[in-house]
Amino acid sequence: MDLQNLSFKQTRHLLLDKQITAVEIANYFLARTKEIDPKIKAFITITEKEIIDQAQRIDEKIKKGEKLGKLAGAVMAVKDIFLTKGIQTTSSSQVLNGYIPQYSSSIYQKLIDEDVMIIGKTNTDPFAFGASTENSGYFTTKNPWNIEMVPGGSSGGSAAAVAADLCHFALGTDTGGSIRQPSSLCGVSGIKTTYGRNSRYGITAMASSFDCPGVFARDVEDIALVTEITAGLDPHDATTCDIEVPKYTENLKKINIKGLKIGLPKEYFTGSIDPEVKEKVLNAAKEFEKQGAILVDISLPSTDLGIAVYYILIPSEISANMARYDGIRFGQSVDGAPDIVSYYMQTRGKYMEPEVKRRILIGTYALSSGYYDAYYTKAAKVRTLIKNEFVEAFKNVDVILAPCSPTPAWKIGAKVNDPLQMYLADVYTVCINVAGVPGLALPCGFNNQNLPIGFQLIGNFFEEEKLFSLGHQFQQFTDYHQKRPQL
Amino acid sequence: MSASNKITPEELDHIAKLARIDLTDDEKKTYLPQLESVLEYLDILNKADTTNIKPTFRVNEQKNVFHQDEVKESFSQKDALSTATKTKDGYFEVVATIKK
Numbered sequence: 080m081d082l083q084n085l086s087f088k089q090t091r092h093l094l095l096d097k098q099i100t101a102v103e104i105a106n107y108f109l110a111r112t113k114e115i116d117p118k119i120k121a122f123i124t125i126t127e128k129e130i131i132d133q134a135q136r137i138d139e140k141i142k143k144g145e146k147l148g149k150l151a152g153a154v155m156a157v158k159d160i161f162l163t164k165g166i167q168t169t170s171s172s173q174v175l176n177g178y179i180p181q182y183s184s185s186i187y188q189k190l191i192d193e194d195v196m197i198i199g200k201t202n203t204d205p206f207a208f209g210a211s212t213e214n215s216g217y218f219t220t221k222n223p224w225n226i227e228m229v230p231g232g233s234s235g236g237s238a239a240a241v242a243a244d245l246c247h248f249a250l251g252t253d254t255g256g257s258i259r260q261p262s263s264l265c266g267v268s269g270i271k272t273t274y275g276r277n278s279r280y281g282i283t284a285m286a287s288s289f290d291c292p293g294v295f296a297r298d299v300e301d302i303a304l305v306t307e308i309t310a311g312l313d314p315h316d317a318t319t320c321d322i323e324v325p326k327y328t329e330n331l332k333k334i335n336i337k338g339l340k341i342g343l344p345k346e347y348f349t350g351s352i353d354p355e356v357k358e359k360v361l362n363a364a365k366e367f368e369k370q371g372a373i374l375v376d377i378s379l380p381s382t383d384l385g386i387a388v389y390y391i392l393i394p395s396e397i398s399a400n401m402a403r404y405d406g407i408r409f410g411q412s413v414d415g416a417p418d419i420v421s422y423y424m425q426t427r428g429k430y431m432e433p434e435v436k437r438r439i440l441i442g443t444y445a446l447s448s449g450y451y452d453a454y455y456t457k458a459a460k461v462r463t464l465i466k467n468e469f470v471e472a473f474k475n476v477d478v479i480l481a482p483c484s485p486t487p488a489w490k491i492g493a494k495v496n497d498p499l500q501m502y503l504a505d506v507y508t509v510c511i512n513v514a515g516v517p518g519l520a521l522p523c524g525f526n527n528q529n530l531p532i533g534f535q536l537i538g539n540f541f542e543e544e545k546l547f548s549l550g551h552q553f554q555q556f557t558d559y560h561q562k563r564p565q566l
Numbered sequence: 567m568s569a570s571n572k573i574t575p576e577e578l579d580h581i582a583k584l585a586r587i588d589l590t591d592d593e594k595k596t597y598l599p600q601l602e603s604v605l606e607y608l609d610i611l612n613k614a615d616t617t618n619i620k621p622t623f624r625v626n627e628q629k630n631v632f633h634q635d636e637v638k639e640s641f642s643q644k645d646a647l648s649t650a651t652k653t654k655d656g657y658f659e660v661v662a663t664i665k666k
Contacts, residue, residue, distance in 0.1 A: 181646070288624050418665075440578070461619075463616075463619050
């Protein structure tokens with residue numbers, strides 16, 4: 080049976096109707112991944128044993144008539160920065176080559192408890208530092224729509240795995256755009272949740288006041304289902320919020336588009352934006368207008384400061400978080416260092432990738448004596464300005480619509496020698512992280528080279544329900560999300 | 567910021583030492599101009615008027631989060647040490663931290 084074009088929901092029906100077994104589903108995805116992945120290199124580890132074991136457990140449950148989890152029949156890929164007990168977790172860095180964690184990240188565990196099957200761990204920029212997967216300490220993932228192009232990043236492996244139908248959905252993280260930008264470049268959907276909605280526990284930390292785990296899928300319906308399971312308070316992550324998680328899947332038609340005010344921030348449609356991206360994103364806005372939405376021109380004046388705020392605060396938090404890689408409790412290490420300081424310096428010098436070092440150096444500089452107020456405190460104040468502009472904007476509009484990336488996917492290698500150009504690729508996503516609000520990326524067309532283009536719907540704090548409802552309805556009156564690359 | 571975006575080679579050495587990262591000469595040659603161009607870009611923040619603006623360190627309003635001080639199950643010694651580079655007698659082993 081060809082499962083390629085089936086959503087999780089359709090696959091689950093076949094499983095429940097006993098037309099197919101979980102082991103058959105697992106074997107289908109394993110065979111497809113082994114055939115396709117050598118071309119796109121989305122995975123660092125393919126978890127053949129784990130997926131078959133889990134499938135057998137599910138089939139056993141069915142045989143015995145036991146209650147099945149909500150995700151029985153679903154196949155999931157996981158960004159390799161989520162700790163997975165007993166399964167190598169590299170964070171795509173040589174620092175953690177061979178690291179087998181003793182525990183699992185909270186949201187991964189929640190999904191496993193609902194009978195999901197894991198197909199593998201996906202490539203990313205090391206510790207999620209990057210926008211293309213090219214910084215990975217292993218290899219670069221290729222865009223399934225054109226293998227000469229980047230998939231975006233950092234969660235590029237997860238986005239590519241969904242785009243190539245190697246799983247039903249994939250976990251990622253979005254610290255400055257790392258779910259929405261690769262969603263856009265690979266033609267899939269992805270949610271960056273409100274900061275504090277999904278637990279960060281058991282995910283290698285990048286910037287703790289920014290990191291937002293989330294999920295990629297083809298359909299918003301699947302994203303809503305997964306988020307319904309992952310979201311909520313976690314005693315292991317004190318920044319998760321005790322705010323009720325709505326039944327996202329039951330409320331997909333809840334928001335009435337008629338009369339809905341959609342803000343178009345002018346700063347996101349000027350400057351370096353590619354004309355085709357602009358056209359397709361504005362067309363998406365017009366689709367909502369046809370359904371009765373009211374388009375409102377708005378301004379988020381501090382948008383052009385977002386990258387600078389981000390690339391001060393993020394490296395600062397990174398420099399603190401990366402201090403744990405000391406080569407003692409976990410990770411690779413050197414032999415023969417004469418004293419402990421040399422041991423740290425040689426270990427980190429040898430195993431950290433260049434972008435990891437660059438960000439630690441920038442952060443250490445920004446936090447060092449004499450520069451702290453000029454960089455860190457200043458950036459934290461501008462963060463307040465950016466956040467306040469979103470709060471103000473949501474007094475006048477229900478939701479904001481904007482591009483995810485100024486360009487479609489670019490050629491592998493084009494930006495690798497210029498870190499600043501790579502940083503600027505995040506220009507339309509970072510402010511959402513600086514503010515902490517949620518954003519849902521959705522595909523909305525293709526350029527003349529058949530490369531996908533996406534847009535994002537940005538909501539106020541904890542308004543994922545609204546974004547899912549609007550995204551789902553958009554996918555009822557458009558079919559961009561169903562387009563597949565030729566592989 | 568902006569006093570000078572030039573990082574001297576000595577400053578880079580100092581930062582690298584603070585960050586506990588050995589850099590090769592080639593790395594220093596590559597990173598120095600890259601860091602300078604990033605720092606130069608960051609000057610854009612000078613145009614923002616932040617008079618009387620408070621810094622934001624966390625986006626949600628949460629303050630202290632408390633939990634009960636209960637004894638809970640934890641890793642076994644074996645599990646805790648399973649990812650260590652070197653162990654000895656049930657401890658993490660490190661190179662000498664104090665000179666004899």
